[in-house]
Amino acid sequence: MPRQIPYIIANEGCERFSFYGMRNILTPFLLSTLLLFVPLADRASEAKHVFHTFVIGVYFFPLLGGWLADRWFGKYNTVFWFSLIYVAGHACLAIFEDNLKGFYFGLFLIAFGSGGIKPLVVAFVGDQFDQTNKNRAKVVFDAFYWIINFGSFFASLLMPVFLRDYGPAVAFGIPGVLMAIATLVFWLGKRKYVHVPPAAPNPDSFSSVARTALMTKVPGRSNPGLLIAGVGALGAVAALVMTPQWGFVIAACTALVLLLAFGGIGVSMQLDRARGLHTDEAVEGVRAVLRILIVFAMITPFWSLFDQKASTWIVQANSMDSPLLSIFGWEFKLLPAQMQAVNPILVMLLIPFNNLALFPIMRLIGITPTPLRRMGMGIALSALAWVVIGMIQLKMDGGDKVSILWQLLPYALLTLGEVLVSATGLEFAYSQAPASMKGIILSFWYLAVTIGNLWVLIVNAGVKNEAVSAYIAGSGVSLIGFQMFFFAAFALLVAAIFALYALRYKMVDNYRSEGAASLCYPATAEDKS
Numbered sequence: 001m002p003r004q005i006p007y008i009i010a011n012e013g014c015e016r017f018s019f020y021g022m023r024n025i026l027t028p029f030l031l032s033t034l035l036l037f038v039p040l041a042d043r044a045s046e047a048k049h050v051f052h053t054f055v056i057g058v059y060f061f062p063l064l065g066g067w068l069a070d071r072w073f074g075k076y077n078t079v080f081w082f083s084l085i086y087v088a089g090h091a092c093l094a095i096f097e098d099n100l101k102g103f104y105f106g107l108f109l110i111a112f113g114s115g116g117i118k119p120l121v122v123a124f125v126g127d128q129f130d131q132t133n134k135n136r137a138k139v140v141f142d143a144f145y146w147i148i149n150f151g152s153f154f155a156s157l158l159m160p161v162f163l164r165d166y167g168p169a170v171a172f173g174i175p176g177v178l179m180a181i182a183t184l185v186f187w188l189g190k191r192k193y194v195h196v197p198p199a200a201p202n203p204d205s206f207s208s209v210a211r212t213a214l215m216t217k218v219p220g221r222s223n224p225g226l227l228i229a230g231v232g233a234l235g236a237v238a239a240l241v242m243t244p245q246w247g248f249v250i251a252a253c254t255a256l257v258l259l260l261a262f263g264g265i266g267v268s269m270q271l272d273r274a275r276g277l278h279t280d281e282a283v284e285g286v287r288a289v290l291r292i293l294i295v296f297a298m299i300t301p302f303w304s305l306f307d308q309k310a311s312t313w314i315v316q317a318n319s320m321d322s323p324l325l326s327i328f329g330w331e332f333k334l335l336p337a338q339m340q341a342v343n344p345i346l347v348m349l350l351i352p353f354n355n356l357a358l359f360p361i362m363r364l365i366g367i368t369p370t371p372l373r374r375m376g377m378g379i380a381l382s383a384l385a386w387v388v389i390g391m392i393q394l395k396m397d398g399g400d401k402v403s404i405l406w407q408l409l410p411y412a413l414l415t416l417g418e419v420l421v422s423a424t425g426l427e428f429a430y431s432q433a434p435a436s437m438k439g440i441i442l443s444f445w446y447l448a449v450t451i452g453n454l455w456v457l458i459v460n461a462g463v464k465n466e467a468v469s470a471y472i473a474g475s476g477v478s479l480i481g482f483q484m485f486f487f488a489a490f491a492l493l494v495a496a497i498f499a500l501y502a503l504r505y506k507m508v509d510n511y512r513s514e515g516a517a518s519l520c521y522p523a524t525a526e527d528k529s
Contacts, residue, residue, distance in 0.1 A: 001136050002128045007189030009143055012121060014182035015083075016151035019114055021159040021175035022093060026107075027051050027314045028160065028337050029168055034103060044315045044480070048460055051311045052453040053249050054107050059449040061115025066443055068116075074198050075124040076190065079117045083183040086113025090176025097168040119442055127196045149344040156341035164335065204282035206289060206440045209274050213286075214266055216273040225270035232262020250461065253454040260447075261297075264290050285437040288508070292429050292441060295505075296448040298498045299375065301491045302421050303452025305382045308487070309414060310340060311456075313407065316393060316480065320404040339407050346415040354419060371428035372502035376495055378420030383491035385413035390484035397478045432508055455490075459483060 030047040038046050069078040089109030096102025125144065129137045155175070163171035202208070214226050236255035243251040268290050274283050317336030324331055359369045367373070389410040396402050429441045462468055463479060472482045 001139075002133065002194075004128055004189045004192035004194075005125070005140055007185055007192070008121065008125055008128070009140070009147055011182045011186040012144060013147040013151050014178045014185065015086075015114075015117075015121075016148045017155045018086075018090065018175035018179035018182065019110075019155075020152045021155035021178065022090065022110065022172055023054075024156045024310060024337050024340050025159045025163045025171055026054070027311050028318075028335075029163060029171075031315070031318065033097070033168060034100065045460055045464070047315070048308075048311045049457060050104075050107075052307065052456045052460070054111055055307055056249060056253060056450045056453045056457075057108065057111030058115045058118070059446045059453070061112050062119040062446045063443050065116030066119045066439070069120050069198070070439070071198055071201070074195060075120045075127065076193060076195055079120050079124065080183070080187060082113045082116035083179070083186065084113075085109050086117070087176060087180050087183060089113055090172065090179050094169050094173035094176055097172065115446075119446065124193075128194050146348070149348050152344040153341050156344070157338055160335040160337035163337075204278045206286055206437060209271075209278050209282050209286045210263070210267045212274040212277050213270045213272075214263075216270070216277065218273060223270065225266035225268070227266075228269065229263045229266030232258045232266070235262065246461070247457075250454065250457050253450065253457075256447075257451060257454070260293070264293055281434060285434040288433050289437050289440060289444070291505070292432050293444060294501065295372075295375070295428070295498075296425075296444055297451075298494050298501065299379070299421060299425060300448050300452040300455065301487075301494045302379050302382050302417065303449045304455040305386055305487055305491055306414060306418055307449075307453055308456060309343070309411070312480065312483065313339070313389065313410075316389065316396070317404050317407060319396060320407070321401050322404045334404055336404065339404065339411065342408060342411045343415050343418075346412060347419060350416055350419045351423070370502075370507070371424050371431070372498075372505060372507075374420045374424040375428065376498045376502060378417040378422075378424070379491055379495040379498060380417075381413050381420065382417035383488045383495060385410040385417065386484055386488035386491065388413065390481055390488060393478065393481040393484055397481055459486065 027047050030050055031043060035043050035046055035050075065078055065082060069075045073081075086109070089106045089112070092102055092106025092109060096106060122141075122144070125140060126137070129140075159171055159174070162174060214223075214229055217223065235258040239246075239251050239255040239258060246254070267286065271283060271287055271290075274286070314336050317339055320336070322333040322335070324333055326332075362369045389407070392402055392406050392410070426442075426445060429445065433441045460483075463472065463483065469479075472479055475482065477485070
């Protein structure tokens with residue numbers, strides 16, 4: 001076992017505690033303290049807007065971190081300096097607990113710092129192995145997985161208590177201290193790490209091949225792909241023009257979606273024009289990535305549903321009864337944010353359950369649990385979780401007192417969906433993408449999470465429209481209940497489309513051959529799968 005591995009594992013445990021510690025108390029803090037100046041009727045909506053804008057940043061900035069590490073500074077330097085920014089962000093949260101701009105600046109720094117290191121730490125672990133000890137890599141990645149869930153569980157359980165009993169300065173300060181320790185431990189191992197230098201620019205990269213396909217002219221033929229990409233560019237400009245009405249985050253993310261969607265269609269229409277100017281492997285690699293992007297696009301509604309367990313579900317839990325519980329004579333009541341601790345515990349239980357029970361049973365009855373089937377099931381299960389949480393909300397809207405423990409069922413369904421979607425998604429993508437394109441796949445995976453949270457912001461803004469709000473008021477369903485059933489229907493519709501696409505998708509196998517020099521290792525998905 002490489003002797004530098006304990007430094008990276010300890011760093012990851014402290015960093016994940018710091019991230020989930022602040023993330024899981026963010027919505028309760030916004031509702032109870034920072035946004036008290038917002039009218040009560042609008043406060044939950046504003047808290048959701050802040051939370052999901054933060055998550056969008058966390059999963060957008062990996063693009064920057066990965067590019068800086070690969071092209072300029074290497075993984076170690078990029079992780080170290082982004083970690084310092086990360087620590088500064090935590091400090092801002094603790095210091096500016098009653099200052100809106102200062103607190104939001106802290107959230108920006110954490111999104112920038114955590115996002116910047118997100119794609120690098122797992123890859124940095126892989127750099128520490130070579131052909132002589134690659135058989136030990138699985139042990140390390142298993143340890144990685146457990147330490148992430150360990151940090152997430154205790155952060156979700158403890159930090160809401162610190163927020164309630166000691167206030168936001170302490171509750172946000174403790175994750176900052178953990179992140180500072182994580183950075184120190186990472187630095188202490190500097191002389192022991194294997195440092196892989198930044199790579200030279202790749203002439204057959206995804207962007208190079210895509211640009212060649214769009215810009216290459218063929219005598220006597222039109223350029224329909226370039227025209228489609230141009231329509232996307234015009235749409236992106238139009239979205240940015242709407243910034244005053246939509247807000248910068250919605251406008252910028254919508255522009256990005258239009259560029260990717262229309263640009264991808266345009267590239268696929270003219271991809272063969274890149275042959276001869278790039279290797280056949282690179283051209284087919286881009287084709288494989290474009291096919292995977294369709295799958296990723298259909299996974300984005302799952303992230304819309306999944307990430308709202310830390311916003312919409314907490315808003316609901318605030319209005320639920322928390323019964324007095326007793327464990328070994330210790331009596332306590334669960335806080336709304338503590339319900340999120342259910343997720344990491346269930347993740348650790350459900351993955352072996354799937355492998356030892358669910359998937360074998362499916363095979364016995366003649367259903368092969370292919371990656372696409374697992375992902376489709378996961379999206380459908382997440383939709384079912386939201387049907388259940390919506391039914392609970394209807395009971396509450398009817399005046400019934402409902403125990404917070406009823407949220408255990410939708411948490412279980414959503415977590416099973418997470419295990420089926422997030423862990424399987426990267427397994428699928430890595431098997432379908434050639435070795436030269438595996439890096440870009442991880443970047444697009446994180447972008448899928450960003451876009452999933454964009455849908456939440458759009459719906460959150462849409463229900464404020466007078467016509468929409470009047471329709472909801474006339475339906476007899478509360479605003480939060482309407483949104484719950486809307487997202488459930490959204491995910492169910494996409495799950496049906498996903499199933500149809502899966503029938504037509506032809507699987508390939510791009511795992512490395514035995515004895516290949518490169519180490520193929522899994523990357524984290526939503527950090528925990």
